Amino acid sequence: MAYVITEDCVACGTCAGECPVEAISEGDIYKIDPDKCLSCGTCADACPTGAIIEG
Numbered sequence: 001m002a003y004v005i006t007e008d009c010v011a012c013g014t015c016a017g018e019c020p021v022e023a024i025s026e027g028d029i030y031k032i033d034p035d036k037c038l039s040c041g042t043c044a045d046a047c048p049t050g051a052i053i054e055g
């Protein structure tokens with residue numbers, strides 16, 4: 001199950017730099033491509049606002 005980014009995202013970009021497969025794209029809030037996501041949880045651990053959860 002891919003991880004998802006919730007409305008708590010403040011678009012800081014921390015997660016995008018941590019993702020090993022570059023599944024996270026920029027935007028007003030960031031987005032995870034479910035087809036690329038490995039569900040490793042690295043982004044969720046890195047997120048300063050706890051905005052990333054298991055989908």
Ligand code: SF4
Nearest residue numbers: 019037038040041043
């Ligand atoms: Fe990338 Fe892992 Fe986060 Fe999926 S769970 S978006 S693979 S860092």
